[in-house]
Amino acid sequence: MAGGQPVSELDSRIHAYDEVGRLAELSLLGRLDTSFRFVEPVAARCGAARLSLRARPDAHSPQVSEALPGEALEVIVRRPDGWAWLRTLHDGYLGFARVEGLAEQSPGAALQRPPLKITALRGHVYAQPSIKAQKVAEVCLGAELAGGSDEMVSEGGRQWLAVEGGFVQAVCAEPLSDTDSAALALRFVDTPYVWGGRSAWGLDCSGLSQLVYAAFGRGLPRDADQQQAALRPVDTAQRGDLAFFDGHVGVMLGGERMVHANATQMAVSVETLGEGEYGKRLKAGLLGFGRWPV
Structure with a gap:
């Protein structure tokens, strides 16, 4: 390549670049070679409904995340087919969404x-x-x-x-009555599991941990592996810590009990690590715990 760093060193979940179309966001200028055309993202916000972010500009492609009503966004590219390549600003996560889900940006x-x-x-x-x-x-x-x-x-x-x-x-x-992220996570018990979901209408494992941490001013990245990298690793869990597995995360209620959104129960549920068939599987796959940096 003529200058810049290899594309393989970038994370396509948070770095906006299109190798086929040779287009990238302006912040990658100097990190990618000059064969790319660089564009300036445009500020936007989510409209009145939750906005599904998909892996590709196709309604049948997997949902990768959601933007909640009113959340700040930025649009990388508006496509002529009615799709936008955009990111949620609070976590920098990228996806494709229908442009009709964006709020009007006229001053008022x-x-x-x-x-x-x-x-x-x-x-x-x-x-x-x-x-x-x-x-x-x-x-x-x-x-x-x-x-x-x-x-x-x-x-x-x-x-x-x-x-x-x-x-x-x-x-x-009204102000939250919950005292910590673990207490708030417990209120989500029985909420349906939805891949890529980020709300009490349906969410996934990292959507739950991200949401309950954010409610107390602790911003986390979107995916479980990103969240693990953002937290301080600890050997023994305490209330509010996150437990990490391969592609999965849960909120600890203490040393062994955990609340998590999972596709086994297809809902948010509480498990005890090492207890019962599911709890034993979870404990066997435990990668470690993470704690918010002090």
């Missing part, structure tokens, strides 16, 4: 207000401030909704907040 008062951060596991945006009104969107823990007003609307003893596109009950944005 709603977009200039601080977003309303959702703390409820699941909820809805309603067309009007009433539980009988039409539901216009689903929300979830981690969603950030552009606000339309600072004033609450009372209805039937309930308090509502205006957001872009409708109203959400104020209880959905």
Whole structure:
């Protein structure tokens, strides 16, 4: 190659480059050879619905992650077929998504207000401030909704907040009552397992650990191996540590008990390492524990 580093040294999950089309994001200028055309990513955000990021610009390709409503994104390329190559900014993860899932970026008062951060596991945006009104969107823990007003609307003893596109009950944005990531992870028990999912409507193992850590201001990368590399390895687990396996991760509740989203139960469940058939398999495959750096 004429200058730059080998493509094999880059991680295609977080480094945007297309060897076939010879296109790459501008931040890789100087790291890739001059046969690439370099483009500047454009700021964007997720719209009112969760946005599926896929491995390829094809609705039948595997989901690799999700963007939650209102999350900050950047678009590498908008394709003429209605797909965008983009990344979620909080973890730098790349995927392909339909452009209709992106929010309009036109300036407006709603977009200039601080977003309303959702703390409820699941909820809805309603067309009007009433539980009988039409539901216009689903929300979830981690969603950030552009606000339309600072004033609450009372209805039937309930308090509502205006957001872009409708109203959400104020209880959905109250401070978390959980004291740590392990306690929050336990509230996800029985949530369906969904490959690439990142919400209480359905998630995978690293989606769960990433979500419950982020709720307490601890940003983690997207995948289990990335999370393991980001944490300090420890020999003995304590509450809130992560347990790592080949392609899998769980949140420890103590020295042996663990809560995790898994395809064996097809849900979030609690296991004890070394106990029962599944627990024995997990303990045999344990790679180690990770703790948030102090």
